[in-house]
Amino acid sequence: MTISEQIKSDPTIQSTVEQLLSRCQKIQQQITGIKPSDPALKQSYDDAIKSFSHTRGGGLFFPYLSTGAGSGPFVELADGSVKYDLTCGIGVHIMGHSHPVVMKASIEAGLEDVTMQGNLQQNLNSKVLCDKMVELAKLDGSSQLDHCFLSSSGVMAGENALKMAMQKHAPASRVLAFERCFAGRSLAFSQINDKPAFRDGLPEILNVDYVPFYDVNDPEGSTTRAADTLNTHLTRYPKKHAAMFFELIQGEGGFHVGCENFHRTLMEICKKHDVAVLVDEVQTFARTHHPYAFQEFNLGDLVDIVWIGKAAQVCATLFTSEYVPRPGLVAQTYTASSATIASSIAILNELDGNGYFGENGKTAQIHQQFVDGFDAISSRHPELLTGPYGIGAMTGCTVHGGDYAKVTHLIHNLYDKGVIAFLAGANPTRLRFLVPVGSLEPNHIKEILEILEASLIETI
Ligand SMILES: Cc1ncc(COP(=O)(O)O)c(C=O)c1O
Structure with missing residues (x-):
């Protein structure tokens, strides 16, 4: 057996990894939904955003700096707030944040030479x-x-x-x-x-x-x-x-x-x-x-x-x-x-x-829930939201007729309400969700769509 195999199969190490994971998950379970920022962290957070924007030579699109913690579709920001993340680092976190499968793989790899x-x-x-x-x-x-x-x-x-x-x-x-x-x-x-x-x-x-x-x-x-x-x-x-x-x-x-x-x-x-x-x-x-x-x-x-x-x-x-x-x-x-x-x-x-692909796979089902929700909003407010709605985990729609300024306003409004979305395209500028299919549940989608509808009305 190689040393690497000995490390990976060592019972003490295996049970320690399991303990680490379950302890992390227990703590992460406190993240259950959207949360406003903590007033005590506001000043230091605003300062960090300002100084980071300066150092990197340009402002951030969102005032976003996460702590690195999250749970499923939720991400924790360094101001203590929690938001739905439907942008996911422009499509990186397809499983959502701190997904157990990903965490396990990372922790185990962390036992190797991690450079x-x-x-x-x-x-x-x-x-x-x-x-x-x-x-x-x-x-x-x-x-x-x-x-x-x-x-x-x-x-x-x-x-x-x-x-x-x-x-x-x-x-x-x-x-x-x-x-x-x-x-x-x-x-x-x-x-x-x-x-x-x-x-x-x-x-x-x-x-x-x-x-x-x-x-x-x-x-x-x-x-x-x-x-x-x-x-x-x-x-x-x-x-x-x-x-x-x-x-x-x-x-x-x-x-x-x-x-x-x-x-x-x-x-x-x-x-x-x-x-x-x-x-x-x-x-x-x-x-x-x-x-x-x-x-x-x-x-x-x-x-x-x-x-x-x-x-x-x-x-x-x-x-x-x-x-x-x-x-x-x-x-x-x-x-x-x-x-x-x-x-x-x-x-x-x-x-x-684990059943993500295919015509009736998890990704398709999640997409359909968004489509049904978009259709419902569109039937109530045809001037505010129209299709087409993209495909799979690339879910989007045209909002406010695709007007760049209005869509940008909407995205910032959504952000303030606890939903991180992004834009795509020009003439029309569209709303895009790079959906974390690994962790989004029907109740999340329902809440996101309610917030979207409220935000659309507010940003007319
Ligand atoms: C279609 C397409 N190609 C290439 C890229 C560039 O990838 P990266 O930003 O990892 O260099 C992107 C990034 O958004 C993309 O959407």
């Missing part, structure tokens, strides 16, 4: 995680994503994907992407984001040609328009495009859901022109009825490279054998900490093995 693991020297768990990510990617039986490379952020996983595509298709140097897309914040990816403010003052280092996204109100027309635009770009710059970026469900762009026929039509055109099909699943991973959104739309046979982040905890690029990079192209010091890698494995196993 960051890197790509040169990794622990066995990195292999376990890569295998799990590949196994999930091959569940549909059609994808050829046999390879997986871990990295430390969504944008870095995307950069690795782009480099693999560009190396294979050199000297093609242009890329294609959807209008309204968001890909991350590196210099290269700032060019791809269809948002001028995100590349303000930056040099142009990548040529990007945009294709309109799917319009749920005009499925056929929008598919034809997108295919025509794509063909026009490909004709204008023959053999110059290395890759097309597919965000199958737009996240930052406003929770717009694509469909199989739309994406398949465009992907087949890419294949015909030898353009790599790149799928950015940083936000969509683990949030639809399937582990990967490309499985939601049956696109496994067409996908060349996929990358994930957020809910996965550890970011990763998955690719087919055709895109295996030559030595030297992808490497980096960090992947993640041992605790994060262990948490990632635990979360993927929990989501995969």
Whole structure:
């Protein structure tokens, strides 16, 4: 037995871990619902927010600093308040806060060498995680994503994907992407984001040609328009495009859901022109009825490279054998900490093995409860809330007609009332919930919707 196995199987250590967990949970059980801030902590909290905003060189969107404690959908802030967290670090806490499965994995990993693991020297768990990510990617039986490379952020996983595509298709140097897309914040990816403010003052280092996204109100027309635009770009710059970026469900762009026929039509055109099909699943991973959104739309046979982040905890690029990079192209010091890698494995196993996916899975049921609630609010106040409502754990709606100022006001009002939500997209700006499906119960959803309705009326 290795020393590591001896530590993990040691009865004293095991029972101590169990005791630690149960004691933590007992204390966390005090968190049962929304709580106002503690007046005694107000001054120190306000000072901390002010000084942190200064140090990081810019104000925070919310006056949010958590203590690190939470329970399910609830998070405790350092001013003593407790709020529903439906933003979850922009999609990180998919299980909710302090989920027992995640805590157990982290505590156990904490018994190891807990520093960051890197790509040169990794622990066995990195292999376990890569295998799990590949196994999930091959569940549909059609994808050829046999390879997986871990990295430390969504944008870095995307950069690795782009480099693999560009190396294979050199000297093609242009890329294609959807209008309204968001890909991350590196210099290269700032060019791809269809948002001028995100590349303000930056040099142009990548040529990007945009294709309109799917319009749920005009499925056929929008598919034809997108295919025509794509063909026009490909004709204008023959053999110059290395890759097309597919965000199958737009996240930052406003929770717009694509469909199989739309994406398949465009992907087949890419294949015909030898353009790599790149799928950015940083936000969509683990949030639809399937582990990967490309499985939601049956696109496994067409996908060349996929990358994930957020809910996965550890970011990763998955690719087919055709895109295996030559030595030297992808490497980096960090992947993640041992605790994060262990948490990632635990979360993927929990989501995969405990009924979250599928048409009637936990995620779908939670989504339906929101949809029913949104419909009810919309029937009472059609001018205040409309669909579409997103998919799975990407639940959203259009509020106040999508007016940016009003939606921002609403989000701050919700925050004050104890619900942390976020916005997405422009024209319309939409309300988005990155739902912690691992811990949200029907009574929580009911209360959240009541608060939303009150807030909508108050912010007219
Ligand atoms: C679709 C998409 N791609 C890439 C990214 C970038 O990920 P990260 O912020 O981890 O670099 C994000 C982040 O929001 C995203 O939503």
